[in-house]
Amino acid sequence: MITKKPAIPLSVIGGFLGSGKTTLINNLLRETDGRRLTILVNDFGDINIDADLVAAHDGRTLQLSNGCICCTIGDSLSRSLMEIAAMPESPEHVVIEASGVADPGRIAQIGLAGGAYSLQAVCVLADAANLPTHAADRYMGDTVIHQLKRADFIALNKCDLVDEADRTQLYARLTDWGITCPVLETTQGQVPLSLLLEPRERESPENLEEHHHDSHAERLRSWSLSTDTPLNRTAFEAALEDIKGRALRAKGLLRFSDAPHHLEVLQLVGRRYELSPVREAEGEEASRLVVITAGDVELPASLRDFFPK
Ligand SMILES: Nc1nc2c(ncn2[C@@H]2O[C@H](COP(=O)(O)OP(=O)(O)OP(=O)(O)O)[C@@H](O)[C@H]2O)c(=O)[nH]1
Missing domain, CATH: 3.30.1220.10 (CobW-like, C-terminal domain)
Known part of the structure; x- marks a missing residue:
């Protein structure tokens, strides 16, 4: 009798360039309590720097080919995910750190496509200090806002660099963009492990549909x-x-x-x-x-x- 392996929980960490994704991943690795995690990291640039900056751990950290994970290297992501799922001892959880320009919803869709994974969370970091500038950028503004719209929850990171009045304005901007998901205020990417790794009810993944193809690359x-x-x-x-x-x-x-x-x-x-x-x-x-x-x-x-x- 062939028994089907249970789906592997998958979480996606997104957010614009420099918002704190690698910092969050390193927290996760420090606090992981011996869980077997596999982390996939993707840099936008041609030289892998994140692979050096992600702290060593006894699970696996895989560097995906460079380029934008949601556009040019979707196949490489699918392949890596399939290989991981086919391993005799599959990980307890897979976490993908998207590149800073990737569409996290698209990545989640790629992850769900083969049926081997179940989506746990799409966490998108927003850089509280730079969000207004990034969102107003004539080239990248749409990408930044679209990333936030794909979140199950937003970690409003670098709260140490802004004051109460800035924060109030940031919330007003999120409302203007029609973003209604929960927002967690963080510094140094301190998102509780439970929010990232523990199963919970997700709303229907309609915010994952349709790849926002804005040729950001x-x-x-x-x-x-x-x-x-x-x-x-x-x-x-x-x-x-x-x-x-x-x-x-x-x-x-x-x-x-x-x-x-x-x-x-x-x-x-x-x-x-x-x-x-x-x-x-x-x-x-x-x-x-x-x-x-x-x-x-x-x-x-x-x-x-x-x-x-
Ligand atoms: N002041 C402050 N700095 C932070 C915070 N979180 C992260 N940083 C710093 O912000 C910089 C960028 O953080 P990373 O974690 O590398 O950001 P990233 O999202 O992985 O960057 P890319 O992979 O290039 O998109 C680093 O110098 C971090 O130390 C925070 O809450 N407050």
């Missing part, structure tokens, strides 16, 4: 840069001033000449950036940087000059 540019030469910190930080507020996102693993044996992670979202040590460099490991811009924004020479190739 064509309006974005992803600049992938690398160099073996350690970077001069002062000059590099000066160059970052030239892209603050102009690039939608920059993320990098960098080696500086004043600490050449370590890699530091660069996180730039909107006008804020931070550099923090992440791990020892493997020999003369190259610095890698991804910058994402919209429309016709070019990279300034001050930054490009660090990466002669």
